[in-house]
Amino acid sequence: MPGARHSRFASLHDVELCSYAATGERRAFGELVRRHGSAVRGVLRRMGAQSSEADDVAQDAFLTAFERIAEFRGEGTFAAWVKKIAARLYLRRLHRDRKLGAMTAEAIEDEPEIPHGDADAAIDLEEALKVLSAVERLCVTMCFGTGLSHSEAAEALNLPLGTVKSHVKRGLEKLRTRLAPEDGVVLEGRRGNG
Amino acid sequence: MAELDFERRLERLFAEAPELPDAGFFAERVERRLDAGWTARRWLIGAAGVVGGVIGASQLMLSNVFERVETAGDSARLLSTSFTHVSAGADWVAAVSNGGTVVWVAAGLAVIMMGFVLTRVIGEI
Numbered sequence: 039m040p041g042a043r044h045s046r047f048a049s050l051h052d053v054e055l056c057s058y059a060a061t062g063e064r065r066a067f068g069e070l071v072r073r074h075g076s077a078v079r080g081v082l083r084r085m086g087a088q089s090s091e092a093d094d095v096a097q098d099a100f101l102t103a104f105e106r107i108a109e110f111r112g113e114g115t116f117a118a119w120v121k122k123i124a125a126r127l128y129l130r131r132l133h134r135d136r137k138l139g140a141m142t143a144e145a146i147e148d149e150p151e152i153p154h155g156d157a158d159a160a161i162d163l164e165e166a167l168k169v170l171s172a173v174e175r176l177c178v179t180m181c182f183g184t185g186l187s188h189s190e191a192a193e194a195l196n197l198p199l200g201t202v203k204s205h206v207k208r209g210l211e212k213l214r215t216r217l218a219p220e221d222g223v224v225l226e227g228r229r230g231n232g
Numbered sequence: 233m234a235e236l237d238f239e240r241r242l243e244r245l246f247a248e249a250p251e252l253p254d255a256g257f258f259a260e261r262v263e264r265r266l267d268a269g270w271t272a273r274r275w276l277i278g279a280a281g282v283v284g285g286v287i288g289a290s291q292l293m294l295s296n297v298f299e300r301v302e303t304a305g306d307s308a309r310l311l312s313t314s315f316t317h318v319s320a321g322a323d324w325v326a327a328v329s330n331g332g333t334v335v336w337v338a339a340g341l342a343v344i345m346m347g348f349v350l351t352r353v354i355g356e357i
Contacts, residue, residue, distance in 0.1 A: 064266045067263075068262070068263040068266070071258070071263065072259040074249075075255055075258045075259050075262070076251065076252045080250040080252070081246070083250075097258075097262050163246070179246070182243055182246045210238070210242070213242065214238055217238075217242075217245075218241070
């Protein structure tokens, strides 16, 4: 009875589900996908992937995670682990499509004027990220969304560490202008719908 | 300090998963791909087992096993004839010498075992 099995897995902790998945139990892994699919797809969209592209990469990331589930030691969260896999897969895809070079070499000129956030309104992170350049968006999301360190991000992007730090710094400044124009403004994350 | 606060807030914002309307559909697609991969893998393992068995059988055929079995059968028959003179209770030798049936059965089992072992090894990989 598939329904019964799903409900049995629904009550288990991620680590227990990973143990089941490591024995080849695909339904247990399916429960993990159900729990964390949106988070992984979301982080890819925040990195700049289109919806369909994000979904493809997220699927590949979960399949890779299933293949390598024995490597997951439960030191961090399962979601963070899959997000890192997804981020690296997305970068590989960008590199394959020769988009990564163009992004990282992108001139900083023609920067869009950053609209200041309305202090009375809750600001959507997705909207705020749009004011960042592609490479800033990648760097900020990799460091804050996937939990990669600056050096891990630099390695994955094949960029010098200092360059990544500069992109993150510049990205944060723009986000701060957008999200928290004045100190003390309460940030409220509005859940995006895609 | 304000900078650190902002970074923490940002981390919290990033930690919030967006609510996607097709989350269930996405999970089902991943499960389908997992199932499809598993089925393909099972077919691949099965096919590799059959190929392994066929290769094993062909190797047996090509190594003049027929002649060797006949020679072994003749030798066993000769041995059993001599042996029965020595010990009347040694019927098992005669059983072995009854043509190459036992040897053939053993060879067949060996081929099946080879295929099985290969299947298990690939399955473990």
